[in-house]
Amino acid sequence: xxxxxxxxxxxxxxxxAYHRSNGGEGLAAIGLVPTMGFLHEGxxxxxxxxxxxxxxxxxxxxxxxxxxxxSSDFDRYPxxxxxxxxxxxxxxxxxxFAPPTSEMYEPTESTSIRPGRVARTMEGxxxxxxxxxxxxxxxxxxxxxxxxxxxxxxxxxxQLTMIRRMARDLRFPIEIVGCPTIRESDGxxxxxxxxxxxxxxxxAALDISRxxxxxxxxxxxxxxxxxxLCHAVTAGGDGVAWEYVELADQDDASLLDALDRPxxxxxxxxxxxxxxxxxxxxxxxxxxxxxxRGILLQSxxxxxx
Numbered sequence: 001x002x003x004x005x006x007x008x009x010x011x012x013x014x015x016x017a018y019h020r021s022n023g024g025e026g027l028a029a030i031g032l033v034p035t036m037g038f039l040h041e042g043x044x045x046x047x048x049x050x051x052x053x054x055x056x057x058x059x060x061x062x063x064x065x066x067x068x069x070x071s072s073d074f075d076r077y078p079x080x081x082x083x084x085x086x087x088x089x090x091x092x093x094x095x096x097f098a099p100p101t102s103e104m105y106e107p108t109e110s111t112s113i114r115p116g117r118v119a120r121t122m123e124g125x126x127x128x129x130x131x132x133x134x135x136x137x138x139x140x141x142x143x144x145x146x147x148x149x150x151x152x153x154x155x156x157x158x159q160l161t162m163i164r165r166m167a168r169d170l171r172f173p174i175e176i177v178g179c180p181t182i183r184e185s186d187g188x189x190x191x192x193x194x195x196x197x198x199x200x201x202x203x204a205a206l207d208i209s210r211x212x213x214x215x216x217x218x219x220x221x222x223x224x225x226x227x228x229l230c231h232a233v234t235a236g237g238d239g240v241a242w243e244y245v246e247l248a249d250q251d252d253a254s255l256l257d258a259l260d261r262p263x264x265x266x267x268x269x270x271x272x273x274x275x276x277x278x279x280x281x282x283x284x285x286x287x288x289x290x291x292x293r294g295i296l297l298q299s300x301x302x303x304x305x
Contacts, residue, residue: 001089003096007144010058010097014146017056017094024055028175032147033059034138038078038192039087040303042182045295046151047091049179054149058095059088060141062104066133073275078192087302097145104140113139118162118253122246122266123277131162138163142172150174154292155181155189157264157279161253181279181294183209184301189278189294195303201271207237208269208278211245215265216280216291224259233267240269240276250281259289 002013014030031054033046050057061084068074081098088096112132115124119131142150150167152160164176182190187209188202197205211233215223218232226247233245246255250262259282266279281292 001085001093001096003085003098005097005099006103007097007099007140010095011144011146013095014056014058021055028054028148030054030056030058030145030147030149032141032145032150032174033057033093034141034150034152035059035061035084036063036077036192037061037084038080038195038303039084040182040190040192040301041297042153042155042190044087044091045182046153046179047088047093049177050149050151051092053177056094057092058097058145058147059093060145061088061096061098062137064104064133064137065101066105066136067130068133069127069130076196078195104137112136113166115162115166118165119158121158121253121255122244122248122268123158126243126268131159134159135162135166139166139170139172142167142174148174149177151177151179153181154178154264154281154294155191155278157250157266157281158248158253161248161250165252180292183294183296185297185299187213187296189276190297190301190303191276192303193274193276194301196274197271201274204239205269205271205274205276207239208233208267208276211235211237212265212267212278212280213293216293219259219265219282219289220291226255226257226259229259229265233265237269240271243268243270243275 004010031050035043113135115131115135124131160178167176215229215232230245245267247265262284264279264281268277283290
């Protein structure tokens with residue numbers, strides 16, 4: 001694995017890795033896995049899929065200050081570059097792009113991206129400027145690293161919708177691939193922030209996934225009212241401070257009154273000082289409903305090792 005710190009180095013390293021690769025008929029040339037580091041099995045699942053589908057895998061490693069609304073949250077975000085480098089190499093990453101902020105943002109730049117209506121609800125409503133920060137850094141990665149596919153987790157459902165819309169609107173020649181949420185063995189969605197919770201807080205946080213699964217079960221039983229599905233999420237969860245629970249369209253993140261199209265049921269809640277998000281996806285085809293609850297780990301996450 002080659003570690004680089006500039007866009008030009010990353011493109012050159014990926015090109016060199018491509019020319020060294022053998023075979024790969026039918027595979028994309030370069031796959032990109034954007035991360036903010038402190039890797040866990042969710043990130044590794046994205047790398048694994050990119051490894052299967054692409055001849056070269058580039059992983060970005062950058063904690064983007066422009067998507068944090070509270071500076072203390074940015075300061076508390078867990079970091080360990082040495083650990084992440086080892087995990088990335090073991091997972092099969094060819095190029096690790098770890099830029100300094102001066103490479104990502106020039107002092108004189110003036111360009112910004114406004115995602116529009118896809119970013120106005122849920123996370124966008126509660127975190128002003130968050131999606132503008134995400135959109136700008138992701139646009140730089142999509143435009144600057146030369147990948148044909150980019151891999152994102154479905155855990156960040158609204159973010160995935162926004163990135164797909166942005167890539168389509170700006171005509172980026174890249175496929176945005178959404179991958180299932182990876183969960184700890186008890187159902188808690190994997191997040192680098194999980195390590196910031198106490199044992200008691202972590203137990204309380206399970207109310208989020210339990211509520212979402214209760215709603216998913218109701219949907220599989222025929223419930224289609226968004227109001228009733230959202231109520232099912234919060235009905236048994238008094239251990240967290242709910243911020244929102246919404247049913248939203250997978251295509252544009254608009255809020256829905258009924259489950260009548262591909263959508264996701266998203267929730268945000270706080271446990272102590274830690275803010276968590278989670279969701280279940282409702283995929284519909286041929287008149288049938290399929291619920292994506294994510295994938296459970298069979299052993300403790302490497303977050304705690």
